[in-house]
Amino acid sequence: MSSKDWIEKDYYAALGVDKSASSDEIKKAYRKLARESHPDHNPGDTGAEERFKTVSEAYAVLGDEKKRREYDEMRSLFGSGAFRRGARGAGQPGGMPFDVSDLFGGGAGGGDNRFSGGGFTDLFSSIFSGGGAGGPARPRGPARGRDVETEVALDFEDAVRGVTLPLTLRAPGVCDTCHGNGAKPGTQPVACPVCHGAGVTTRNQGSFSFSEPCRNCQGVGTIVEEKCPECHGTGGVTKTRTLNVRFPAGVADGQRIRLAGRGEPGERGGPAGDLFVQVKVRPDELFGRTGDDLTLNVPITYAEAVLGTDLRVPTLDGTVTLRVPPGTPSGRVLRARGKGVVRKDGRAGDLLVTLDVVVPAKVSDEARAALETFAAQTPPAAREHLDARVRRFS
Numbered sequence: 001m002s003s004k005d006w007i008e009k010d011y012y013a014a015l016g017v018d019k020s021a022s023s024d025e026i027k028k029a030y031r032k033l034a035r036e037s038h039p040d041h042n043p044g045d046t047g048a049e050e051r052f053k054t055v056s057e058a059y060a061v062l063g064d065e066k067k068r069r070e071y072d073e074m075r076s077l078f079g080s081g082a083f084r085r086g087a088r089g090a091g092q093p094g095g096m097p098f099d100v101s102d103l104f105g106g107g108a109g110g111g112d113n114r115f116s117g118g119g120f121t122d123l124f125s126s127i128f129s130g131g132g133a134g135g136p137a138r139p140r141g142p143a144r145g146r147d148v149e150t151e152v153a154l155d156f157e158d159a160v161r162g163v164t165l166p167l168t169l170r171a172p173g174v175c176d177t178c179h180g181n182g183a184k185p186g187t188q189p190v191a192c193p194v195c196h197g198a199g200v201t202t203r204n205q206g207s208f209s210f211s212e213p214c215r216n217c218q219g220v221g222t223i224v225e226e227k228c229p230e231c232h233g234t235g236g237v238t239k240t241r242t243l244n245v246r247f248p249a250g251v252a253d254g255q256r257i258r259l260a261g262r263g264e265p266g267e268r269g270g271p272a273g274d275l276f277v278q279v280k281v282r283p284d285e286l287f288g289r290t291g292d293d294l295t296l297n298v299p300i301t302y303a304e305a306v307l308g309t310d311l312r313v314p315t316l317d318g319t320v321t322l323r324v325p326p327g328t329p330s331g332r333v334l335r336a337r338g339k340g341v342v343r344k345d346g347r348a349g350d351l352l353v354t355l356d357v358v359v360p361a362k363v364s365d366e367a368r369a370a371l372e373t374f375a376a377q378t379p380p381a382a383r384e385h386l387d388a389r390v391r392r393f394s
């Protein structure tokens with residue numbers, strides 16, 4: 001393990017923990033990842049073997065208070081220099097000081113993604129706390145909780161009028177039954193008989209001796225004899241929480257709503273992350289929407305277009321009568337003011353009614369006779385502007 005390793009490798013990301021994680025949290029994250037990627041559990045899986053090595057290497061440093069301090073120091077020194085270098089190629093991935101796969105790759109292997117955002121947080125906090133263009137430096141404090149992304153489908157009318165909906169979010173958390181130690185209530189994890197609680201075993205090879213995480217206890221130092229029935233010995237469970245989220249009137253399909261401080265809670269009193277809700281609006285069978293205007297297509301007959309009529313059409317919360325003046329062309333848009341989306345501040349869109357002259361596929365003999373009479377008394381449609389082009393081909 002060289003200092004280059006230390007600079008290039010993000011051991012926190014490898015274990016999926018925050019930089020401010022306690023030694024217990026580090027131990028627990030390591031225990032979980034080591035168990036998942038252990039070669040004994042994944043025979044022949046070289047990917048798992050690689051992960052197991054990475055995780056073990058990370059724990060060898062972070063699990064040792066003295067080494068961890070040295071590692072932190074080296075990383076923060078390098079990080080500040082790296083920021084200046086990165087700033088030159090602003091926005092260029094090439095300007096990134098670290099191998100990005102190192103930052104993001106580590107913790108995500110086990111399907112438990114709770115911590116896999118750690119790489120992002122670390123990367124961006126090191127960029128933004130470096131000063132310069134990024135605004136005032138953020139003081140280091142307890143870790144901020146993760147941002148949470150979720151998606152919600154709203155009914156068309158709810159989106160127009162605004163609605164408050166309960167939103168259920170799932171996130172991994174510590175098992176309440178065993179408080180995360182994985183042991184059945186009333187029992188305790190016991191010291192591992194192989195490593196006698198050290199968590200590491202030593203292997204001699206030639207003149208070298210290698211320490212490696214104990215395979216019996218996956219480096220934890222303890223084993224669980226009777227598993228907690230709630231979490232099956234993993235110490236973690238999926239927790240759900242429910243939030244009431246207010247969607248304002250006029251929220252649009254594709255809009256992303258940010259609820260500050262409604263993401264995951266921070267660690268040890270740190271500020272909570274934000275909740276981002278991506279909105280999908282289900283289409284309505286009658287109405288469409290353009291911004292704050294509602295749209296509606298209304299078929300009318302040729303006679304209605306020629307003679308004029310009054311049309312009673314639905315709005316979202318009632319009806320409105322629109323005057324179709326005599327001689328209205330097909331495609332004309334009539335406007336019912338204020339019958340669209342009404343915003344909280346009172347601004348309102350309109351209902352835009354597009355008139356669609358329909359042509360009957362069949363007519364009665366009487367209607368045909370009347371239409372022929374009508375045609376005989378009507379000047380032909382103005383098509384002179386087409387004649388020159390038609391003549392070119394005749």
Ligand SMILES: [Zn+2]
Pocket residue numbers: 175176177178179180181182183228229230231232233234235236
């Ligand atoms: Zn449990």
Ligand SMILES: [Zn+2]
Pocket residue numbers: 192193194195196197198199200214215216217218219220221222
């Ligand atoms: Zn052991």
